[in-house]
Amino acid sequence: MALAARLDRFFDQQGIAYKERSIDRASSLDAAVAALGHAREDVIKATLLIDISGIVMVVHRYDSALDDDALRQITGRHLQPLTGHQTMRLFSDCDPGFTPPIGNAYDLPVLLDESITRAEQVLFTSGTDHSLIEMDGRSLRLAMAGSREGHLAIRGPDNGGVQEALTLAEVASKLKKLYRLPPMPALALRILRLTSNTEATARELSELIEFDPSLTAQVMRYARSALFHYPGQINSVQEAVTRVLGFDRVAHIALGIASVRAFDVPRTGILGMDNFWRHSLYCAFLCQRIAPRCGADKGLAYLCGLLHNFGLLLVGHLFPAEFKELNRLRETNPEASMQSLEQQAFGQGSEQEIIAVGHGAIGGILHRLWELPDPVVKAAGVHQQPGYQGEHENYVMMVQLANALLKDRGIGDEFNPDDVPELLQRLELKPAVLDELMMDVDKVAPELDALASSLSI
Template sequence: MPVPASVQTRLDDQNVLYHIATTPVDDNNNRIWHDQHLRNVGAARSVLLQDENGKVQIIIGADRLLDLHAVNRLLNRQLFATNADELARFCRNHNVQTVPALPKIAGMLTLVDEDLLEREALLLDSGSEEQLLQLSREEFRQVLEDARLCDISVALAPLENDPSVQQDTDLILGAVENFTRLRIKQRLEETLELPPLSETAQRIIKLRVNPNADVSDLAQIVETDPSLAAQVVSWAASPYYSAPGKIRSIHDAIVRVLGFDMVLNLALGLALGRSLQIPRQGPHSALPYWQQAVYVAATIEGLVTAIPRDQRPAFGMAYLCGLLHNFGYLILAEVFPPHFNQYCHLADANSHITHQAIERHLLGVTREQIASTLMSLWSMPEEVVVALRQQNNPDYQGEHHRYAKLVFVAQRLLLQQGIGHGPKLDIPQHVFDELHLDPQKAVAAVKNILESETDLEFIALQLSPH
């Protein structure tokens, strides 16, 4: 759609001189994702916050993180991000696709970040995903009217820099020390005060490295854990797998439906996931923990199938990486409860930013760093350790890089389809090339997965604690 009529009218009424900047296309002639384009050019964007006293409009650069605490301190209010339903209603009422970055677009109190006035020229979200507004600094000042200028953001670029893996332990322990104000203990799992691995998880890890392990060994472990056994049988019997006949035992589920490798990794993922409490609250539009785990794992299942057979990574291992990819989310909620609540509010107010940048801002460390370090201490497979740590690094080239890239692609494809919380960003072509994965087949795979949405949600429900 072109620049919305309401925006054009407002600019014309103020005699503001502006130009139109059309959103560019990629090599395949597809328009670049709006979130990606705003971030690339550092365009101004709008955020709507609210409390019982009403809504407030915030305008910041897409290359900045909104400091929600600074806004609330300035206004002496307890504002939080407007939810997706209300945003959609706003866009419908004003015939826009996004909230335009023009002050008082709906008569609301508007705060404008001072950083924007440091720029010679500005690009603004026009309310259309196809075009941006281009204004000089002087013209932008003209539209500010009685908007309040204030310092309410943090530069995003430093927060997007991923430190080396060698620094992870120091950063994690530093974050824990800052949070607890207690003496740092020697071992990470003691410092984090996490429960030890369950006996079931320990037995499955030992089974993984036993070259002589067979179906009977695995079935015996699963059967000794009634809850786990019920979940495996429920998974195998779900409509998603369309198994012929009734699943009568764990042995039946392994041999006839899921296979040894799948059940081994599924059981391990479930055993680890049950070791921590599942947070009841999360950012707007964020999927519940198990639902996200199932969606990513199932998407990876489809992606691996789309890779030529002679280039495929190990299917079961890839699936396990998907199932555990967000394990660090549970750790954040368990170990840093006040910071987790702050993270949720910040994530809602900064939907244009990845969770890593927000976590570095709050804690100095990300969930991926914490989870991969803990997985290493728990002697989990190196493929999982690498996949969890490097899942957001499309340029990683070390050993097991394909598992990390599969998680990266799966998450971005799901976000592009509106599944999950976070910006819609592109997937570099070289990632597809390194996976020997055709982009069109990848998109088709994720759309096939989403056609089974009801079945996947049923599986996730069976995995969730009741």
């Protein structure tokens, strides 16, 4: 059975005829509809709204948007979109993001756009991510018995009947228009500018870091850690640069520490700052180890690993309430993809439209705004996309491989399986390298954990 349980029971009890249409598993309803071709013109969907008087389901064509003025006029109510958490409590038998537009099956009052009452055939989600329901007009009217009808939605421009996803440029524009994106902290910006100067010296970098006592202490702690086994005393940042860490490594860790100060995110929780730093440091360490085997720049690979998850910090900074819910969902749904949980946590409001691209793409947008190196922008922006091929793909795949290996240690924000053999093949690495990398991690894990704890304070 490919239908949600309550939907299947309702159709059976009411004797309503329908056909199931199997589809490839889809990451979202948008993805499922996009694969339909011409048939997508028949798709209808549900939008769930709430106010103090309760919840209402509005059923309208997929390629339409609700007319807020018409809704207020018909209902006399000021309705707001449900959150993802509220939606999943009502539709617990459904996959996240696949809400069937049959309110009667869930004891919900329904408002029905009048254009649907004339439809000869419709398609809609079955409540699962791998099938759709096909139904004729007569059966649909039986399923919608008792619904209130009206002119509730406005059809979009003619685009073949499909609701197109926002482009990254549009997401970037909306983010900048709707929210105050944090600028790169002044110290981080100065470090970034210094590193772009090929003639910059260790003394100049040290003096810049030493302007900030907290950053100085953190860099010194990093240099003195057992990661580097330096036998002597380290008494200054310049000694840390010249004797232990080198210019690039100090610059990169200092840039990461200073940049994180742009965000106000809780320390605790699986997505909190403590685990963010742990994930980032482990990923950066592995990327740095992988890079020489792929002919890539070690310093740049380290920076890609260190900064690849900044989009998650930006999500937490801009949307604290939804981020708290996302944290809860992540802890209780380890098998789910992060992108599906983000869609669930952000409901159906304007934030959901933006977050639909995933926190990775949002991080890439921020890094582009901050004018970070292109491989860093790309690694952040598409690390959630398996099979990515394109500009700077080696750096993206190094981050993906590092994250895949870390999942076995319970480190990171994704725990669903990866295609590690494909990543190894595309990076031209032999399978034996995996054991070597994890042995490297075992040797430094205590030091990385201690460093992560110190950086999150």
